[in-house]
Amino acid sequence: MSALQLGEYIKKYRTSRGLTRKQLASELGISPGHLNNLERGEKLPSLKLLGTLAQEMNLSIDFLNQLLKSQGSALPPFPISNPEKTIAESEEELIFSIKKNQHLPPDLSNELAAIVSRYFENIKLKRG
Secondary structure: HHHHHHHHHHHHHHOOOOOOOHHHHHHHHHHHHHHHHHOOOOOOOOEEEEEEHHHOOOOOOOHHHHHHHHHHOOOOOOOOOOOOOOOOHHHHHHHHHHHHHHOOHHHHHHHHHHHHHHHHHHHHHHHO
């Protein structure tokens, strides 16, 4: 699934619920402009927003995996508070933030943590 396909899916979801961009954006905790960019396929959601979208739209973990695989098995960008951190510290920080997010169902939290672990493992392998 491409960013454009995801955007179309988000738009169909929004319109099927009779929501404006402003209403759905508010539910997701993002700006209407950001939602517009997602719907047009101009941006991919962050990992945090991807989890929120999955919960909001009742998407399966398979859907998330399909999206990630279609983007070259790379996770969307995520914030790391200190760029000087090692890869292991960054991985630990991100997994901790996923696990402590009380808005994610435990199954989704565990699956996202596993995806993050695989992502960092690939980075470690590439760096030798």
